[in-house]
Amino acid sequence: MNKKQAYKQLLEFAKQTAGNSYSPYSKFAVGAAVLCENNKVFCGTNVENASYGLSMCAERVAVFTAVANGCKKIKAIAIYSEKGNVTPCGACRQVLSEFSKTADVVYNTGKNSFKTVKISSLLPKSFSGKTLKK
Structure with missing residues (x-):
């Protein structure tokens, strides 16, 4: 299978996962799928909360799930929203x-x-933790 x-x-995994979104406040469902260095895929979706600060983006859910399963090297992440053209927020980029x-x-x-x-x-x-080391 080629890269494309x-x-x-x-992206299809991300789309399927977006269907599990819990987004009753924004009505903005997002799904993400992380491709790890070992070619395993881990998915996540956004989960909102009435206390907005406690909500979590799909990208971070997918990354944290990958890490929880032993994957600490990411090759790619796919992000899907029905609205299209959605890229990670600043926190997710970091x-x-x-x-x-x-x-x-x-x-x-x-x-x-x-x-x-x-x-x-x-x-x-x-920002990198390497910046903190002297």
């Missing part, structure tokens, strides 16, 4: 960069189309 086919399939500075971010741009960008282009000069 793999990313199309990853979390993604923790596990890969070179991961591809795949997101749908229309009914059957998608775009791919590097996390490093979405979050140039990201």
